[in-house]
Amino acid sequence: MAIQGWITSVLVAGLVAVSGDALAQTVWTVPEVGALPRDGHGERVRLGRDLITATYSLIGPNVGEPARRYAGNNLACTNCHLSAGTRKFALPLFGLYGLFPQYSARSGSEISIEDRLNSCMTRSMNGRPLPSDAPEMRALVAYIEFLSTGVPPGERLPGLGAGKMPELTRAADPSRGKPVYESKCLACHNTDGSGLRRGGQGSTLGYMVPPLWGSDSFNDGAGLARLINFANFVHFNMPHGADYLDPQLSVEEAWDVAAFVLSQPRPRRAGLANDFPDKLLKPVDAAYGPYADGFSEQQHKYGPFAPIRAEIERLKQERR
């Protein structure tokens, strides 16, 4: 917890590069999948890693066997959980195993690692949940457990999530983000945000560069559909090759390009109003109502967030 707080304050101060060496000492090392024996467990972990890096070819919408079509888009988990879930501040999947089961404000209940994974299946992958006993689920869980090798249960490793840069005091602005998209993203992610496929429509080869909006992207209930997640992910990881030690976009560019991308159309998820049964626990940047506070959907989507946070704090005090 102390380490986490320290990292956050260092990041907020913008001293990311300075913290690098110090961070490296506290971080645990990524275990090597290739070094596992080729026994049942070793094969399961390997399959889990393949499901993360080539999701589209194993459980994507175009695979031959209809029963195996769990994902609704042709993304791979690794498109967001970079380097197969092993990169700091690129939504890593390491060190998570011992943190579950945990309370989820979104569902209003305790959730297992399987539940958490399925929330990416139904939102980020715009698909349907994997049954607990499906071989694919067992493999994904085995891989995530493997990535927690040596991490004491309950310990939060530094580097989880997508980082935390300072917020703007104004709303993030799609019209300022458009030129940023055109100069810094379009060459890879395409003029219409549709990315670059490896094969034609209907192939199981996925993307060289994944789409950022449109029918084959994550849906509006996904974690990246929230501005704070998206802007931080992009600041610390994009253009591809950037990392948290050496961000390429300014803080302002990252917020505005996030606003531009999230103002574009994407698949809609039904029933989002039921998320976060306790509305006071709803993240300030959830772009869909209802809310406990009086702020508009527009302000929840683009900010500024500080006034919303203050009002939620006040309402929480009032409830005590």
Ligand code: HEC
């Ligand atoms: C479009 C981007 C995207 C894709 C694709 C995606 N995820 Fe995620 N995932 C996220 C984001 C963003 C979060 C964090 C959400 C939050 O904290 O609100 C997350 C969180 C998670 C977590 C919990 C991490 C934690 O720190 O507690 C797990 C486990 C997970 N994803 C597994 C998967 C798996 C397995 C797949 C592929 C089947 C997948 N995700 C695909 C964006 C994605």
Ligand code: HEC
């Ligand atoms: C050099 C090519 C390149 C550039 C430039 C680039 N990206 Fe990406 N982007 C990628 C690739 C490749 C991935 C998938 C990463 C992986 O699988 O390792 C990705 C993944 C993403 C993702 C997560 C996956 C998804 O589909 O949502 C987001 C969000 C994203 N990029 C946003 C941006 C934004 C915004 C910019 C401009 C500031 C940008 N990228 C610039 C190549 C690029």
